Each structure stands twice: as C-alpha cells, then as structure tokens.
Amino acid sequence: MTVNASVEALALRPSGAPSTTYDAATLAVLAAMEEAAEKHLDAIRPHNTKRGYANDWALWQEFHGWLAQRTGQALPLTAVTKGTLVGFVVWLDTIKIAAPNSIDRRITGVTVTARGLGVEVPKAATVAARQALKPMKNDPERMARGRGKAAAVTPEQLRQMNAAVTDGLTGLRDRALWLMAFGIAGRSAEVAELRADTITHVSQGLEVHVPAVKGRPPRDVVVHYGKNPDTCPVRAWLTWRAAAGITTGPAFLPITVHGRLGDRALSPEAVREIIARSAERAGVAVRLTGHSMRAGFITTSRKAGKREEKIREQSGHAENSPAFWGYIREADKWTDAASEDIGL
Template sequence: MNPSNSSLVPRQPGAAPAAYDAATLAVLAAMEKAADEHLDRIIPDNTKRGYANDWALWEEFHDWLGERTGHRIASTNVTKGTLVGFVVWLDTVKIAAPTSIDRRITGVTVTARGLGVEVPKEATVAARKALKPLKADEDRIARGRGAAKAATPEQLRQMAAAVPDGLTGIRDRALWLMAFFIAGRSAEVAAVRVEGITLHSEGLKVRVPGVKGRPAREVVVMYGKNPDTCPVRAWLTWKAASGITTGAAFRAVDVWGNIADRHLTAEAVREIIVRNAERAGVAVRLTGHSMRAGFITTSRRAGKREEKIREQSGHAQNSPAFWGYIREADKWTDAASEDIGL
C-alpha cells in the first residue's frame, strides 16, 4: 500500500472515528459556514420572500391556536398534529387553494429545518395526506385560479347557436346544458349514467353520482323555454341519436361517429366546455366550473331560495364557495348605493 494513500482507505466497521486536530476542525467549520452562505445566496429572492410569508402564516396559525387552547406553543413544534392542523386551518379559515397549501407546507418545513428543527417525516407525509382530497375538489381548486367565470344565459344561447352539426355537436350541447342545470362538477357530469336520468312530465330527474367522497344527490331539471337551450330536449336528442340505453350518459365520439362504451373523463368534460365556448366566440374564458358557478348565480338572480339552490349544487350549508357565489349574484340587488337620494 502506498503510505500517501492510506487516508483513502475506508474506516473498518467498529474502528474509532478519526480524531481531527484543531486546525482541521477550523477548516471544516469554515467550509460548513461557506456552504450555508453559498446555498443561501443561490435561493431566489422570490423563494425567500415566499418562505418568509409561509412562516408568518405558521406563526399566525399558532397565535390562532393559542387563543383557542389557552396556551401558545412554540412555533418550532413542527409535529404531525400541528402540520395537519395547519393544513385544515389554511383550508377552512384562510380559504386557501390546495396548490397554495402545498407550497406553505414546503415553506414551513424548509424554514424550520433552517432553524435547526428536526421535522419528522411522518409529519410531512400526514400533512400531504390531509391535502390530497382537497386537490381533487373543484371548488377548492377554483380558489387558486381566481373564481371561475360564471356562465350566463346569454353565453349559453351563444354557444347553442355555434354548435356544429353531427353527433359530436349533439353530445356537446347536451353535456354542457346538463352540467349547467345540475350545477355539476366536471367529475360528476362525467359519472352520470343513463339509468340515473328519468323523464317526467315536468322534466328530468337526475341522479348526480357521488364522486371523491361526496354524497350522491337527486336533482330535477325542468324544461327550458328556449328549445335551443332546453336541457331536457338536448338530453333526449342525444340519447336518441346515440342509441345508448344504459351505462355512461356522455361518451367519446370519434371522427367516424363511433361512440365509446365508457365514461368521459372529468378533464374531457372540461375540454368540451372550453372548446364550445371558444368556438362560439364567448368574450370570457369559460371552464368546466363555469357551468356550476353560472347556474348558482343565474338561479339566485331569478329569485330562487338559497336552500333550493344548495339542493341542486350539493354545497354544504356553511360552504364558503357557495356563499361567495350568492354574494356575487346579490351584488346588484338592493345595492347600498341605490336610491339614497343623490
């Protein structure tokens, strides 16, 4: 063995660790400090500001928690309980979007570790497990991209006038009118079954399937005054043209007019709505959620009661999203600035 290379030989199991002299320890300490300074320098300023905001919210959460428990625990207590509680607080108190909550989890854990806090892996795993169902909720997702533009009756008429001929056009109109009138999430529209839609003299009864842990609901869809935007006529036309009698209500149609035997995906439902709005030249960007938002605001402006609208949409009584739609619909009704003598 070359004596000059003896320091490269791995230490054998059980052997005592090397003892460093004072000079070596000083060099190592200086390199540790330099590494920390270098890593700090390469973090973008926007990221640093984001982490600072995340930690400020973490502090606010602990203040809020302290007010309710009578004891303010240290912010450096990053545990499974506190981190999951933070997720719930951001969702229910701050009404944060899931993507924003995800970033906050990262910001808090990174900052805590920078302060020398050991964050248990089970804490971050549990926090993201609590976040997972929130990422599948379209009402919550809409928080992150701003409120979805609510579709209006005028825009529906515009879309109806631009529907192309053929089986795909027949399906598309039936789909987005059904989405509007059942105040349906895209995943719910995708999951509707033919057997769940029954015809009555007043219109349709539609069983909206439970998706992603939500309960199913049964809603009624009345005949519309305008044949072009009547959801009942549109559904019956699609059902007759497609020949479907059981299974998925809305399915893919290929360029040769062949109909698939399975449900559309939620993403496909959204794409159909976006594509039809763009084809019609609708001035604002409508998304899958626009139909749900549009029904709630349109129904409210028509004077429908809150509890009847919630029955249709499936919102909980204390849903922040629902009351946001109601406030938007009521904005011009009995406005504070109306008829005040000026």
C-alpha cells in the same frame, strides 16, 4: 423483478456510478428489496397523489391517441422519451391550455407511473421536458391560467354557445353535456359519472341521480324543461340520447373522428375540455371552464329569485360552504345595493 432484469438495471446505472459485479444470490436479494421498496412507497403515497398520477397517465394516453391520429403511427405508452415528453408538454400547453405548474406536475405523474411499470425513463427526457416548460413559467398569461374562481356562465352565453354548436353526433353530445352540467349545477367529475339509466324523463323534465365523487355524497335533483328550446337541458338530453341510442351505461361517451361511439365514460378532463372548446368556438368573451356551468347555475338561479336552500339542494353545497355564499353574494351584488337611491 427477475435476475436478468436486475442485471439490465445495473447496466443502465448512471454515468460515474461505481462498477460492481454481484453474484446471482446478491442480485436476487437486491431485486426483492427493490420490489419491497416500491410496495412500501406505494402504500404510504397519499390517495390524492395516486389519483393525480392516474389522471396524469390518462392524459398521457390521450396525448398518444392525438399523436397517432396525426402521424398514423400509434406509439406504445411506454415510449417515454425526450421527444414524446417534450411533445406532451407542448400539447398540454397549446391544446389543453394547461397552467405551467399543472404541466410540471403532469411530467412527474407520467414519469413516476412509467417507472412503476418498469420503464427506464432517461434523465435527459425529464430534463428536456422541464427546459421546454421553463419559458412557459416566465409567461404571466400562462401562469394566470387556472387562477381565481371560474367565470359564471350566463343564459346569454349558453345561447351563444348553442348557435355555434357543430353539426352531427358530436355537436348533439356537446350541447347536451354542458346544458346538463348547468341544469344539475354539476362538477365536471359528476357530469363524467352520470349514467343514462339514472336520468329519468318525466312530464315536468328530468329526474337526475348525481353520483358520489371525491367523497362527496350523491344527490337527486330535478331539471325542468326550459322556455327556450335552444338551451333546454331536457330537450338537449333527449335528442342526444335518441341519436346515440343510449339506454344504459355512461351518459356521455367519446366519439371518434369517424363518428363512432366509444364504450367508456368521458373523463372529467374531457368534460372540461368540451365546455372550454365550445365557449371558445362561440367567441364567448370570457374563458369558461368546467366549473363555469356550476357557478352559472347558482348565480342565475339566485337572480331569478330562487331560495338559497333550493339552490343548495341542486348543487350539493353544505349550508356553511364559503364557495356557495360567494356565488350568492355575487348574484345579489346589485340587488338593493347600498348606493342605490340614496339621493346622489
């Protein structure tokens, strides 16, 4: 921070703060203390918090892209104002269907990141954003978003989603994405990290390397050809790969409104959005999330009689995972039920 920047910061002191004039040497020391404080706070900030702030800022960038498409004017990311921050809240609520508590955390993440970049975020902006959020927190339906375990997708729902897929490159990508997520029992973050050059086509189907994410170990899985061409992950992947001309790099890429491919991998949030949007377009009765493909694979595979250890190999669950055994219990619920054929 320069001396001039320090002077400007003092000029922007909160209303009612005492007016103090410092000489250049004092300002230099104060500036150095500010910089040291920022470094210290960053050093002690938990890794998960930093990762969360990075995700918040990625969403802020996505919001600005969405806004630019509609206004024809790209605003700088540093424009954290009352208008943009309230717009961000409304966008998260209506476009991303985010839970109010999640939106609250996003507000914090964006403002903290912006301040770390030297942006002066007006207090009026954060106050207005949380005023816009307040009625959302009083809405039971909104507050219920994201609660409970994800609905497990069924093969019938996958066929329903396939029937509603859009034409063009985006439709090919979306179908390949959610069928691949199902086929590898993948988390959204894992699907986002898949690479085209580590998905190998063999006679039986695909050999897929699922990379390590969030400290979880990598795994290698196989995805067989499906009997139904409309919901076969192998055919869907090969069709998308050929249409997009992908041989290396990220397996799934963003696509502009003009049909041009981006060069960076989709984010986990984008993966979740594609799955949710595809299900909603198809009129699927339950709300599907990114985790629905993973849950759906486990329950579907179990109902088909697959062994627990083989399912765990595909999903990467630990042997004693409560989540895994919860899926197995759900799948086995009607198998040899205690109330079946007992003379009633």
